[in-house]
Amino acid sequence: xxxxxxxxxxxxxxxxxxxxxxxxxxxxxxxxxxxxxxxxxxxxxxxxxxxxxxxxxxxxxxxxxxxxxxxxxxxxxxxxxxxxxxxxxxxxxxxxxxxxxxxxxxxxxxxxxxxxxxxxxxxxxxxxxxxxxxxxxxxxxxxxxxxxxxxxxxxxxxxxxxxxxxxxxxxxxxxxxxxxxxxxxxxxxxxxxxxxxxxxxxxxxxxxxxxxxxxxxxxxxxxxxx
Numbered sequence: 001x002x003x004x005x006x007x008x009x010x011x012x013x014x015x016x017x018x019x020x021x022x023x024x025x026x027x028x029x030x031x032x033x034x035x036x037x038x039x040x041x042x043x044x045x046x047x048x049x050x051x052x053x054x055x056x057x058x059x060x061x062x063x064x065x066x067x068x069x070x071x072x073x074x075x076x077x078x079x080x081x082x083x084x085x086x087x088x089x090x091x092x093x094x095x096x097x098x099x100x101x102x103x104x105x106x107x108x109x110x111x112x113x114x115x116x117x118x119x120x121x122x123x124x125x126x127x128x129x130x131x132x133x134x135x136x137x138x139x140x141x142x143x144x145x146x147x148x149x150x151x152x153x154x155x156x157x158x159x160x161x162x163x164x165x166x167x168x169x170x171x172x173x174x175x176x177x178x179x180x181x182x183x184x185x186x187x188x189x190x191x192x193x194x195x196x197x198x199x200x201x202x203x204x205x206x207x208x209x210x211x212x213x214x215x216x217x218x219x220x221x222x223x224x225x226x
Contacts, residue, residue, distance in 0.1 A: 001015075001016070001026065001027065001028040001062075002065065003028070003029075003031060004065040004067045004068050005067040006125070006151045007065075007066075007150075007151065012063075012209060013028075015209050015213045015220070018213055019217050019221065024224055025053075027046055027049075027050050029043050029046045029071075031068065032152060032154060034122075035155070036070050037074075043072070044079070047062060047080060051079055059081045059082065060079065060080050061084060062083050063084040063086060064083070064084070064085055064086065065086040065207075066206065067088075072088075073090070073091035074091070074166075077170040077171045082174070083172070083196075084173070084220055084223055085168075085196070086176045087183070087184055087189060088175075090195060090196070091163055091166045092163075092166070093166040094164050095164075095165050097169065100188070100192045100195060108184060108185070109183055109185055111133060111134065111182060112183055124153060125152075134183050135207045136148075136205060136206075136207055136210065137180075138180070138211045139207065143210055143211075174197070174198040174200065174219060175192050176201075177189040177193050177200070178205060179201055180205060181206045198223075200219050
């Protein structure tokens, strides 16, 4: 599982617990390196380890939330069986086939960049108190406080948004649209959903893995054939 910007493996804990209870092994990667290319390499290594642990006959599903969509888009298609994009960036590529909109062009909600503080080291942080509107407006007060306390700076400026050929071209994929998302626009998510084989619409915020983990786990379980 690949988390989004500013987050970490902790955001998947509830979904992982539900999947593990259903007999589905999980692993959440820690991805916050200086470049997306480094994150992709680290995520690929984790996928390879999962494949080795489970065996060649096991189904390996890569899940990416938000910016984590870039990490799963950069995987070697031969190493993964299904991709799940959770309110995520569906990466464009140079294949010549239909692409999602450019991430730099009006797919991020207007309130996103004003909610950030930019450091001289190239890392950006979410301003104090801004995360609730961006990510967690349908979460409980306790969950919001818990999540905000773990957010960290993210190097946003170095993320590539295009690949020679994105993994979703060759791997069966599901896109989960978050209908009340205040980070990625609904129009962008709906366009992405139309480019892959399967799609699901969830009511709620950018963070259903916290607000409605049962629904997220159910989508992953279906992709796993359960």
